[in-house]
Amino acid sequence: MTAIWSVDTEQFYKNAVNVVKGNSIMAVVKNNAYHYGLEFAVQQFLRAGINTFSTTSLREAIRVRALAPNATIFLMNAVYEFDKVREHNIHMTLPSLSFYYEHLEDLRDIHVHLEFENLLHRSGFKSLLEIKEVLEHHAQNNNVHKMKIAGLWTHFGYADEFDVPEYSIERQAWLDVVETLLSEGYQFEMIHAQNSASYYRENDVLPHHTHARIGIALYGSRPYSTINEDEIRQSLTVKGNIIQIREVNAGDFYGYSFAFEAQNDQTRLAVVDVGYGDGILKSRAKHEALINGKRYPIRALMMSHMFVEVDEQVQAQDEVTLYSNDIRVDEYTFKGVGANSEQLSAMNHDSLIKEYR
Ligand SMILES: Cc1ncc(COP(=O)(O)O)c(C=O)c1O
Incomplete structure (x- = not known):
């Protein structure tokens, strides 16, 4: 028995179709497609009618090109391997005025997308004036x-922040840039800004935009909690098995360094074959696991094991689900365990059995 990371292919595909809702979507496939597997995700997105992809790594962009010869592939990070970008027909961000002047020659024949910095301050042109200077x-x-x-x-x-005004500020600043440039006669094949949170908040693609640039919703997790669970469905299941049940007494300690002190005699602890070495975050282990359709508290997390406190209905060899559509990644995001992508990225694909069903 080994713990399993598995994805229901039909569920993944159906969720993608549901998220697309007939709109033009650029699928964000960075970090191995949020750890769902780059090849798998690109294939399913192509099937769902998506033909535009973006990532932060040139290496991944080149892998996407091999899978999707006709796709538009957008590299969100600027890179300096200009020949490779040209060779594989990758579109790339133009991240600043200085990059433009320094690499005017290097950029020959490369498709660029001018990036507006806005409130995130990670990269991009600082103002409309800078963008116009380049144009x-x-x-x-x-x-x-x-x-x-x-x-x-x-x-x-700030698209997933609802209690502060920053989203409406950055949204307005951006729309002003877009509308001014269009009103002055500039034209762009592609205009894109929205992540999952903005796409669901707006209930649409923003005016003048050709694409929404979506990650987490395509991977089955909600960016914020007021979206109905049925709108975005999780295809991933992570589950382990109960190796044995230990009956323990009040006052005894279990796990490394006094991790759990039993409160009652005859406490039943299930020893489960999955731990932080498999990618279960310590913060996730403060919550429950699902066994035979019922939730039980996790009491201690070790590298390859965890203890779950169970009742008489639970036996050795029962399956223990840490994540599924009934015990979702996004539920634990909203409980403060860590971002959706953080929980997904932690999974250890070398120690877990990996299956696409
Ligand atoms: C530049 C950029 N665009 C789009 C996305 C997709 O965001 P989300 O996964 O929230 O849809 C990301 C994700 O971090 C990003 O960095």
Whole structure:
């Protein structure tokens, strides 16, 4: 018996179709497609009608190109391997004025998307003036191999915050940039800004935008808690097995370094074959596991094991579910365990059996 990480392929695909809702979606497949597996995710997204992908790593972008020869692939991080970007026809962000002037020559024939910095302050042009400086400079460049301006984009840093005004501030600042440029006659093949939270908040793709740039919703986790669970469904299951049941007495300690003190005699502790070495976060182990359809408290987490306090209905060899659509990653995000992507990324694909069903 070994703990299993498994994905229900039909459920993954159906969720993607549901998220797309007939809109133009750019699927974010960074970090091994949020750890669902790059090849698997790209194939299912293609099946769901998505033909635009983005990632932060050139290596991943090249892997996506091999899987999707006709797709538009957008690299959200600037890189310096310009020949490879050209060779694989990858679109790339243009992250600043200085990058533009320094790499004017290197960027020849590369499709770039001008990035607006906005409130996240991670990367991008600081103002509309800076963007216009590039647009005007570019218009005067007569080199037939000059870079191709294909897109305009930003990233919202506050779309999943509801109690502060920052989302409406960054949204308005961005729409002002877009509307001003369009009203002055500039045209862009692609305009994109929205992550999952913004896409669901707006209930649509923003005006003038060609794509929403979606990650976590495509992977079956809700970006905020007031979205109905049926709208975004989880295809991932992570489960282990009960190796044995120990009956323990009040006052005894279990797990490393006094991790759990039994409160009652005849406390039943299930020893389960999954632990933090498999990717279960310590903060997740403060909550429950699902056994035979009922939730039981996890009492201690070790590298390859955990203790779950159970009742008489639970026996050795029963399955113990840590994540499924009935005990979802996003539920624990909202309980403060860690971001959806943090819980997903922690999974150890070398120690867990990995299955696509
Ligand atoms: C630039 C950028 N766009 C889009 C996304 C997708 O965000 P989400 O997973 O919340 O949909 C991310 C994720 O971190 C990102 O960094």
